[in-house]
Amino acid sequence: MKQEVYNSIEAWFNSYVAGFENEIEEIKLNINLKRNHSFRVVNLIAELSEEANLNESDVILAQIAALLHDVGRFEQLAKYGTFSDTEDINHIKLGIATITENNILSELTEEESKLVIECINYHNELVLPKSIDADLLPFVQILRDADKIDILHIVSDYYSNNKQGNNKRLEMELLDKTDISKKLYQSICDEKHVDFKDVLTLNDLKLSQMSLIFDLKYKKSFKIVSEKTYLKQIFETLPKKDLVIDMYRQMKIYLENQL
Numbered sequence: 001m002k003q004e005v006y007n008s009i010e011a012w013f014n015s016y017v018a019g020f021e022n023e024i025e026e027i028k029l030n031i032n033l034k035r036n037h038s039f040r041v042v043n044l045i046a047e048l049s050e051e052a053n054l055n056e057s058d059v060i061l062a063q064i065a066a067l068l069h070d071v072g073r074f075e076q077l078a079k080y081g082t083f084s085d086t087e088d089i090n091h092i093k094l095g096i097a098t099i100t101e102n103n104i105l106s107e108l109t110e111e112e113s114k115l116v117i118e119c120i121n122y123h124n125e126l127v128l129p130k131s132i133d134a135d136l137l138p139f140v141q142i143l144r145d146a147d148k149i150d151i152l153h154i155v156s157d158y159y160s161n162n163k164q165g166n167n168k169r170l171e172m173e174l175l176d177k178t179d180i181s182k183k184l185y186q187s188i189c190d191e192k193h194v195d196f197k198d199v200l201t202l203n204d205l206k207l208s209q210m211s212l213i214f215d216l217k218y219k220k221s222f223k224i225v226s227e228k229t230y231l232k233q234i235f236e237t238l239p240k241k242d243l244v245i246d247m248y249r250q251m252k253i254y255l256e257n258q259l
């Protein structure tokens with residue numbers, strides 16, 4: 001895989017995103033947020049590549065998948081005004097359809113295109129199927145780690161520096177109630193990433209995002225999350241209830257044990 005191939009896909013991506021000019025301030029902000037997220041995920045791939053055992057050519061291929069992994073978010077946001085995935089409005093389906101319709105992967109071999117599509121398909125799955133192809137696995141894992149690290153970056157920054165309600169789409173339009181879902185507590189005690197269907201309030205959302213650490217694979221990923229103090233930053237915006245303090249403590253210990 002040559003750098004020029006990545007460069008031409010990046011040029012398409014930039015012009016595609018520029019086509020989503022929007023007058024609504026919050027939509028404009030979220031389009032930029034997703035654009036910048038995509039590029040940061042591309043950069044994180046390079047940081048994690050050594051541990052994932054990817055060679056130079058593999059890294060470029062993984063970066064193509066990273067650049068395109070959320071390409072469906074732009075249409076989802078501009079057309080439907082949401083970041084919530086449903087059966088019909090799903091950013092993965094929308095993204096793969098966009099890639100296919102625009103023939104974005106025409107410079108890749110059939111095998112490489114398939115790999116990029118599979119990475120996009122699996123990047124957001126709660127649990128990966130055990131049958132996943134061994135050659136595909138490092139590409140999927142590196143994308144999942146890079147994506148989660150940057151989600152933690154975005155949300156910790158947002159919760160720390162914004163008034164609640166500033167970006168309703170980023171808050172998944174959830175209500176700011178103090179109750180914590182019991183299923184969510186159980187998932188965290190079991191060291192499992194919380195299923196979005198168990199997220200009922202904004203506090204649940206924050207805790208579920210903290211629980212992304214249970215899905216990380218690479219030592220370097222834990223190191224980045226720990227050094228950037230993402231968990232602490234989110235915890236500081238949560239109500240200091242015993243249950244919340246207990247969950248934070250469990251996640252902190254888990255993170256420290258992976259370093």
Ligand SMILES: [Fe+2]
Pocket residue numbers: 037069070147
């Ligand atoms: Fe993403």
